[in-house]
Amino acid sequence: MYHKLRQLxxxxxxxxxxxxxxxxxxxxxxxxxxxxxxVRLKFDQAKIIADILNVPVDELVDRAI
Structure with missing residues (x-):
């Protein structure tokens, strides 16, 4: 996930x-x-970053299935 943040x-x-x-x-x-x-990405931070990068939040947050 963190590599994706940098890339985006x-x-x-x-x-x-x-x-x-x-x-x-x-x-x-x-x-x-x-x-x-x-530092671990918090959900409220993920929402702000997703808005800045213009991507859905779930693209930034790892999910365990």
Whole structure:
């Protein structure tokens, strides 16, 4: 999932800083930690990121079947 976040962000030309600010972080490292898998993505954050990347939330969230 985390690789997909990076791939979608880069395809759309969106910076980590931009997403970090939208998530309420002061520094780009806030989002970078999510993208690199050091911090778990919360559902409310996934909704914001999905909106920014213009994709459905379920495309960002791993589901166990």
């Amino acid at each position: 962000r880069l395809q759309r030309g969106i910076s980590q800083t931009f997403i970090s600010k939208k998530l309420g972080y002061t520094y780009a490292s806030g989002y970078s930690n999510i993208e690199n898998g050091r």
